[in-house]
Structure formats: structure tokens, C-alpha cells
Amino acid sequence: MVRTSCCDKTGLKKGTWTPEEDMKLKAYITKYGCWNWRQLPKFAGLSRCGKSCRLRWMNYLRPNLKRGSLSKEEEDIIIKLHDSLGNRWSAIAAKLPGRTDNEIKNHWHTYLKKRSIHKDENPISNSHRSKRKSRKEKRSKTSIDASSNIPTQQIIESSQLSAPPLPPPSSMESCPLVTDTTVSPLEMLAETEESFWNEPFFEDNYDVSVGFLYSNSPMIGEEFMCSYGLCEEYYNVFNW
DNA sequence: AAGGAACCCAACCGCTTTGGC
DNA sequence: GGCCAAAGCGGTTGGGTTCCT
Numbered sequence: 587m588v589r590t591s592c593c594d595k596t597g598l599k600k601g602t603w604t605p606e607e608d609m610k611l612k613a614y615i616t617k618y619g620c621w622n623w624r625q626l627p628k629f630a631g632l633s634r635c636g637k638s639c640r641l642r643w644m645n646y647l648r649p650n651l652k653r654g655s656l657s658k659e660e661e662d663i664i665i666k667l668h669d670s671l672g673n674r675w676s677a678i679a680a681k682l683p684g685r686t687d688n689e690i691k692n693h694w695h696t697y698l699k700k701r702s703i704h705k706d707e708n709p710i711s712n713s714h715r716s717k718r719k720s721r722k723e724k725r726s727k728t729s730i731d732a733s734s735n736i737p738t739q740q741i742i743e744s745s746q747l748s749a750p751p752l753p754p755p756s757s758m759e760s761c762p763l764v765t766d767t768t769v770s771p772l773e774m775l776a777e778t779e780e781s782f783w784n785e786p787f788f789e790d791n792y793d794v795s796v797g798f799l800y801s802n803s804p805m806i807g808e809e810f811m812c813s814y815g816l817c818e819e820y821y822n823v824f825n826w
Numbered sequence: 827a828a829g830g831a832a833c834c835c836a837a838c839c840g841c842t843t844t845g846g847c
Numbered sequence: 848g849g850c851c852a853a854a855g856c857g858g859t860t861g862g863g864t865t866c867c868t
Contacts, residue, residue, distance in 0.1 A: 600838075624853065640854075641837065676856060691857070692835050 599633040603642055607632055611639055612647045645686045652684035656693055664690055665698055 599607075614630035620643070623636035632639060645651075656664070660682055667678045675687035675694075682690065 602836075622853080636853085637839095637855095638837075644855095645836075673857065687856075688836075695858095696834060 598635050598638075600638070603646075607634070608642070608647060611642060615643060615647075641688075645688045648686075650684055651686065656685070656690075660685070661693075661698060664694065668694065668698070 610630050610632055614626065618629075620626055620640070623640045626632075626636055627634045627639050630639070634642075663682060664678055667681060671677050673691075675691045679685050679687040679690050
């Protein structure tokens with residue numbers, strides 16, 4: 587939206603993401619997860635750096651993100667948490683399911699900072715604020731419509747992705763998915779190589795609302811799901 | 827209707843943290 | 848303990864949109 591598309595000297599694309607790029611990234615992560623952000627764009631067919639992919643996923647494409655303006659309650663929580671935590675946006679975002687650190691940070695700088703500074707005054711008139719708020723809602727609704735109009739299954743089917751080669755053991759060992767400490771990462775790798783990385787993608791494994799396949803994969807645990815804002819889905823799926 | 831100002835927020839940059847060797 | 852790579856985080860930028868005069 588903001589920055590014009592261009593390439594840096596290494597040939598990597600920068601700037602606004604196109605719907606096609608979003609589709610590729612979403613389809614790839616949905617299908618294979620994110621085992622290595624650096625390598626991911628290569629396998630997903632994206633001319634982006636891993637950092638950019640990660641950011642796009644975390645702030646925009648990740649499932650269950652709430653769009654639209656923050657509620658009064660959410661704002662109050664942010665103000666309270668900011669008082670105690672300071673500018674630790676990711677920590678604040680962790681307390682607000684569906685909200686990203688970037689979103690909270692932006693919101694803080696545009697509304698809450700002023701509100702906080704002028705607590706005793708009334709710097710932003712309510713009418714002005716609500717006018718802005720409705721603009722924001724209108725915008726975000728448009729973006730939701732645009733993104734949700736593409737059924738995920740359709741994305742997957744239309745994707746020309748090829749399965750990635752097996753990641754090197756080192757990257758698997760460092761994979762945050764491992765939660766069972768009684769089994770060594772290498773043992774787990776041996777057990778799961780076939781089922782996770784080689785297994786064809788089955789619709790049954792896939793929950794559209796979650797956007798990940800997890801039922802057959804022992805490597806996807808609470809920690810992993812929560813790190814992508816999917817705690818609720820994890821708990822629901824495993825009846826926690 | 828036009829032009830400037832203000833707002834908003836996606837995305838980039840660079841620093842810090844973490845983990846493996 | 849030092850080095851390196853990868854990931855995470857927060858600050859900042861900049862261009863589109865909307866409002867105001």
C-alpha cells in the first residue's frame with residue numbers, strides 16, 4: 587500500500603505486497619509451515635527477503651487477526667500495559683489476541699500517546715476521533731473483504747508450489763515446533779520426516795479457520811501455535 | 827474545485843536476542 | 848567464551864487517503 591515496489595541491489599523485491607505474493611506466501615505457510623524464514627521465500631517462489639515474509643505473515647496474513655479499530659476495552663488494556671511494560675509492543679500484543687505489535691504500536695502513536703499525555707485535558711475531540719475511527723473501520727473492512735474473498739482451499743489448489751526439499755537437520759533441530767523433550771529432535775525428525783515433510787497435503791489435516799495442518803504432525807505443539815497467535819485453535823483442537 | 831495539512835498504517839531498517847557450533 | 852546465523856523487536860519512514868480552508 588505504502589511503498590512503491592522496487593528491487594534492491596540483490597534483486598529482492600521491496601515495497602507493497604501484491605495479492606499474488608500474499609497468495610503465494612499464505613499458501614506456502616499453510617501447506618508447509620515456516621521452518622526457516624530465510625529459506626522460505628526461495629521455496630515459496632517469492633523474490634522477498636525472509637524478514638519481509640515474516641513481517642507480512644505476522645502482521646497481515648496470519649489467521650485470526652482482528653482487523654478494524656480497537657475497542658475501548660482494548661485501548662484501556664494497552665494504556666495500562668504500556669504504563670507497566672513500556673514500549674514492549676510484542677508483550678502488550680500478547681495480551682490482546684488477534685492484535686499485532688505493529689498495529690498496537692501504530693495505534694499508540696496515533697491516538698493513545700496523545701490521550702496519555704493529555705490525560706487531564708481533552709486534546710482530541712470525540713467527534714474528531716469517531717470520524718477517524720469510522721474511516722479506519724471502512725478501510726479495514728475493504729481489506730478484509732479483499733483478502734477473505736480468496737478461499738484458502740482455492741489458494742492451495744491454484745498454487746504452483748512444489749514441496750520443499752527436506753530441510754537440513756540443523757534447521758529442524760532448531761525448529762520451535764518440538765515440544766516433547768523426552769524424544770530427541772533427531773529421533774523426532776526420523777519419525778516425522780516421512781509424515782510431515784513428504785506426506786501429501788490432505789484436506790482433512792487442514793482447518794480453514796486455523797490455516798495450518800496439525801493433526802498428523804507431532805511437531806506442532808502449543809508453543810508453536812501460540813507463537814503464531816493460534817493458542818485458541820490449539821486448545822480447541824486438543825480439547826484443552 | 828483545488829491545494830495543503832493531517833492522519834493512518836504497511837513496510838523497512840537496524841539493533842538485540844537467541845541458539846548452535 | 849567467541850563467533851555466526853536466524854529470528855524477534857521497536858523505531859521510523861513515506862505515500863495514499865481524508866479533511867479542512
